[in-house]
Amino acid sequence: MPKVAPVCAICGKVAADPALAAITWARGTENGRDVWTCDRCSREHLRSIEGKLDSAWW
Ligand SMILES: [Zn+2]
Incomplete structure (x- = not known):
């Protein structure tokens, strides 16, 4: 379990929980x-994720 709240790499949303x-x-x-x-x-x-594309497009 993560100690810090995860941040979405795509939209920047911070996990509330x-x-x-x-x-x-x-x-x-x-x-x-x-x-x-x-x-x-x-x-x-x-x-895209399942295609294991490079994340440079993010
Ligand atoms: Zn997101």
């Missing part, structure tokens, strides 16, 4: 860092 975000948000690892995507963005960008 880190415990809930740990369940509903998508978590990835990039260059050794955790990258979070909120529930809404993860749905919108699901295809």
Whole structure:
């Protein structure tokens, strides 16, 4: 469980509830860092994420 509130890498939204975000948000690892995507963005960008596209387009 994250100690700090995750921040969406796409829209910049800050998770109001880190415990809930740990369940509903998508978590990835990039260059050794955790990258979070909120529930809404993860749905919108699901295809891109699953395609393992480089995140430079963010
Ligand atoms: Zn988002």
